[in-house]
Amino acid sequence: MYKIHNSEGYIQHLSDMAIIPNNPSNRDWREYQAWLVSDKNNKPLPMDIIDPWIAKRQERNLILQSTDWTVLPDAPLTLTEKTAWKAYRQKLRDLPRDYAKVEDIKMPSVTALVKA
Incomplete structure (x- = not known):
């Protein structure tokens, strides 16, 4: 699962808390994009959900x-x-x-x- 940081322009992978920059050449960014399209119900969590x-x-x-x-x-x-x-x-x-x-x-x- 992922969490979006709109103001910062990056995504966070919640399983390991890795920061994923908004960069199409980044492998993790491409995996995130694939995750989004793999199921129309896949949506990143809003910023305020995380502890x-x-x-x-x-x-x-x-x-x-x-x-x-x-x-x-x-x-x-x-x-x-x-x-x-x-x-x-x-x-x-x-x-x-x-x-x-x-x-x-x-x-x-x-x-x-x-x-x-």
Whole structure:
């Protein structure tokens, strides 16, 4: 099953929460289009159906995934920088524990970690 994000221009596959860009050259986009025409009753869920915690976790997971390189042993970072990245990533992992309401979440800032 899929969920549409009209304002963002992409689709989300609900089985794995993967984001599918609106791009005909993307294999997942083509599979989504095939799913739509395979049964006239197939329709993506509206944006407001999905649990906001799931959406926030997905956002957090994408950030963690994109910063995995910072904790690799051969990452081109100083020990101080690696320590800062580890602390930042831990704050991301702690978000569900640290906030009772998803609307109160303040994502940790990466600005100080990015070299100018």
